[in-house]
Amino acid sequence: MTQSADQAREVPGSGGTHRASARGALPTTRGKSPRTARGERTRRKILDAALHEFGEHGFSDASIVGITGRAEVALGTFYTYFDSKEEVFRAVVRDLSELVRTRVAPMLEGEGDAIDRERRALGALLELIASRKQVYRIIDEAEFVDPAGYERHYSSAAERIAGRLREAAAKGEVRAEESAFAEEVRAWAIMGANVFVGLRFGVWETADSGKVAEVVSRLLRHGLQPR
Numbered sequence: 001m002t003q004s005a006d007q008a009r010e011v012p013g014s015g016g017t018h019r020a021s022a023r024g025a026l027p028t029t030r031g032k033s034p035r036t037a038r039g040e041r042t043r044r045k046i047l048d049a050a051l052h053e054f055g056e057h058g059f060s061d062a063s064i065v066g067i068t069g070r071a072e073v074a075l076g077t078f079y080t081y082f083d084s085k086e087e088v089f090r091a092v093v094r095d096l097s098e099l100v101r102t103r104v105a106p107m108l109e110g111e112g113d114a115i116d117r118e119r120r121a122l123g124a125l126l127e128l129i130a131s132r133k134q135v136y137r138i139i140d141e142a143e144f145v146d147p148a149g150y151e152r153h154y155s156s157a158a159e160r161i162a163g164r165l166r167e168a169a170a171k172g173e174v175r176a177e178e179s180a181f182a183e184e185v186r187a188w189a190i191m192g193a194n195v196f197v198g199l200r201f202g203v204w205e206t207a208d209s210g211k212v213a214e215v216v217s218r219l220l221r222h223g224l225q226p227r
Contacts (some may be wrong), residue, residue: 032081043081045071047095050088055134059089059141086145093142093149096135097156103128114168118161119217122194126209129202136203154191162187190220 034040049070053062064085068078082088107120129135142150162183169176177183197216201207 034081039081042073042077046073046078046081046088047092050092051095051132051134051138054089054092054138054141058137059085059145064088089138089142090146090149092138093146093153096132096138097149097153099132100125100128100135100157101160108164114165114171114173115217115221117164118190118220119213122197122216123209123213125194126198126202126207126212129198130206130209133203136199158184158187158191161190193219 034043046067050062050067053066053070056062057066062085064078065075067085067088068075071078078088082091104121104124107124108117110117110120112120139150139153142153165174165187166183168174177186193216197212201209201212
């Protein structure tokens with residue numbers, strides 16, 4: 001199958017290739033759920049291959065043929081689980097969001113106060129980013145290919161941070177904010193810092209995750225006040 005034929009199938013019934021824009025989200029189907037363990041393994045192979053295909057080539061230049069070639073599955077097998085390139089892209093974005101959540105979650109347990117836990121969480125995030133640099137390219141492209149998924153990725157992360165800090169404030173571990181709005185601003189500020197710290201020290205250059213997280217932790221604990 002040629003690339004043009006591949007693209008023509010990407011949104012069945014659309015009358016052609018469906019392109020996303022920042023102004024409108026694509027349909028939000030979640031793919032066809034596997035019914036067996038073998039089917040789940042095959043779907044996982046396709047998702048892993050799609051991660052590398054999109055990460056290497058970007059959404060526009062990636063192809064279903066490229067994904068199936070990486071996954072070593074037949075073209076028809078792809079359509080058993082996904083209807084289009086857009087759909088598998090959305091699935092990859094959801095998968096990455098869940099991967100971030102599950103990688104960070106264990107670091108939020110154990111000894112120390114809330115800021116110690118945030119330090120460990122950032123360290124785990126930096127290690128994940130260093131091992132999967134494709135995360136940034138895919139999430140950035142999601143702003144245009146999957147706007148709803150892009151917003152969900154960051155909003156859910158900020159909500160988790162806000163919830164953690166709210167619980168910590170109730171324990172006296174961090175300062176309580178005066179309103180829900182202030183709590184939200186604080187959470188987005190911390191998440192934004194984590195995102196760009198990850199870009200600089202996980203993607204552009206791989207640095208010691210513990211040392212980077214420690215500097216950020218000092219900023220959270222002491223602010224910019226002189227010692």
